[in-house]
Amino acid sequence: MDVVVIGGGPAGLSAAIRAQELGLKVVVVEEGRLGGILPQCIHTGFGLLTYGEDLTGPELAHRLINSYQGEVLRGHAAGLEYSYHRKRVRVITEGGTVTLEAPTVIYAAGARERHAHEIGIVGDRVAGIYTAGEAQALMDLYGVLPGREVVIVGSGDVGLIMARRLSLEGAKVKAVVEMLPYPGGLARNLMILRDFNIPLLLNHRVVEVRGRGRVERVKVVSGSKEEWIKCDTLLVSAGLVPRVKLLRRAGAIIDERTSGPLVNDRLETSLPGIFAAGNSLVINDLVDYAMEQGRIAAEGAEEFIREGGIPSQDWVKVIPGDNVRSVVPQLISPGREVIAYVRPSKPLNDATLTLPNGRVRLGVIKPSEMLRVRVKAEEGGVAHVEIQG
């Protein structure tokens, strides 16, 4: 075995396919369905950059699954042990615990959703409170209608897509409540609000849920104003958090800005030979980026095996400057053009991005749309990445 890929979602499968193309022997560890979260994303918008086609989640999953001919181990990766030449992954399978060994690991375990308790919603702990993704699984994998009168917390993409999905099923979405002064989702998903006549409450927060057994009403506040909205369902779409428990416990450095591991331009973590891709590396808005990260990580794993490690060098540290929330990778090779993902920290109308290798006019930018850029830095310095508005 050359590489163990943890996670069979779009990033993991893309990594596995690329690693096979490069002649590596691969095993993918997947605890649920191959395709990850794609099978429950029955809307379109997938694969535009990769295939030039507008696919649904299940279609893209199908395409990836068909392109991967290698081994799949069904089970939950519960342990990751690091040593320079050998990594051990402990997997709990139906038949018992299996330990896989390989010189490289690509960690693509995805993300989890932030839930009501984490964002400080108080009140009654009753039925009818779901994360957007849980509601999506209930509806689109298992055929359950979660509720009829819905309030959605957060104007991120999953919440907006669920607003449409619920509306199509005859449920009434009474409001999308956004804490920030601007909406969070991609422009194409914000159209949903207009299409279905759903009010967007900016600068508002849901702070409390009341109900006996099931949600009956939620309290929405803005400044000193407060209002109760009657509803039977509260969907929380308050962002995703990379699932990095195994990486953290193995000793990888976690970047506070991304909540994912710190990586170099091969997407190698601070543990040599362990690479990361997809939403466990950084929260992506587009599946195409997660897939690209999978391929970059696979190429890194191949190089690690071929060269006996990623070549030693004086890494250039990337410094996120003004209006930049995060940049991945955090370390880049001097003199090498690499792909970087830059998350702006606020919306700007006429933005210019400054990189070590020049300036790019961006026009309108939003935190909901991650920028993908090519960065090149010279030896012996740091790479400032900043946005002027």
Place this chain on the structure above:
Amino acid sequence: MRVAVVGAGITGVCVARELSRYRVEVHVFDAKPDVGWGVSKANTGLIHACYDDDPERFPVRAKACVEGNRMWRSLVEELSIPHSWDGSMVVGDEEDLPRLRELLRRGIRNGVPELRIVEARKLEPLIKGEYALYAPTAGQISPPQAVIAIAESAAINGVRFHLETEVKGIRVKSGEVEAIITNEGEVRVDAVVNAAGLKADEVAGMVGLPMEIRPRKGEYLIFDEDAGPKPSHIIFPVPSERSKGVVVTTEVSGHLMVGPNANDVQDKEDVSTTVEGLREVYGKASKLWPLPPMNKVIRSFAGLRPEPRGGDFILGRTEVGGFYNAAGMRSPGLTAAPAVGKELASMIAEDLELDRKLRWKAGRPLPVDGGGVVCRCNLVTSGRVRWAIERMRFLGVKTPSVDSVKFRTSATAGTCQGSFCRVHIARMLAEEYGVPLWQVTLKGKGSELGVGDVKALVI
């Protein structure tokens, strides 16, 4: 002979289990869908060392607490109840030393072993405070799991559980209890044990006895398992007249937990958390321990405890023949429960002249594992979930609830709070109970996971 126990909380199941050692028919009634879903399921889960209870003002409490602590030691082993004997520390500074010494003297009078005052940081380097009253005999259990284990043991020994069965009245004839009236019908009984927790006053009222139980709310915060340092002891502040204060502890599941505050409320069903309450808990706990930030909280919850008038437990015989109280079980009610169960059972056995059974089984079946992982955060397997469902059916749980599985397995209680696994558990419940998926509940009737099926294409 037949005994009815009203209430399947920790007190009721302890009484029932002790009664199951005698040749008598025992029936436990509870309005809730599963055992332990009232006061028992939402408290700190501490087995106190028992230096708090003033033996002069609260003699019943003080005695039952010490005896209960001793009994839990064998009970957790006999019934495989998750537990840890961490020991507790009441932490304070120089100026608190007189109070700590007072607690030490009281503990010695109560018969608490091995109590001593120590330099706090020698035991717990990150603690905020100079000195501590260290009580090595304090420990922790998972209260819902304890109730389930004890109820199962009782059921194995013939006790019948009637869940979702509300006691509406008790018929008394010539000063003696005669029958218990429920929404499921009437049962003739020779004795009734009032272990109805928050509603014990209502049950006492059914036989014309005065009692006052006021609900007191306590709120809690649980942090993510890797969020920050966790203490290896149970940490208390110096207690007030009103309560033992906000505790910092690493609960048996391995999460940092802080709480409770203590606020009197009116509504006996109101277990809502509040912004102010949680802020109070966080503020008080951070005076004892370096807490992770609030955004590392994975769950907040609240529970009610039954505060009796006068503050002491209300135990034993009453003016009504055959009517026994096991009520007002405020803190340290959980610690005291096994002792209360034993005392009540022997009292009833004496009054009804019951013989002991020749055969009585002490243990219960151990959990079964196997299959793939369902709850990724707490590594609960599908085999464990199926086992939990089988145990629910054994006890007579009528309504399939995710919470019944949660309290038996810890599934859905981790970092993601069930957003991945709740649906899988619900699917297993739907299959085993033969109901549509959307009808599976979170915590009993009225908390169904959905409102129906999505539109289907019919060709």
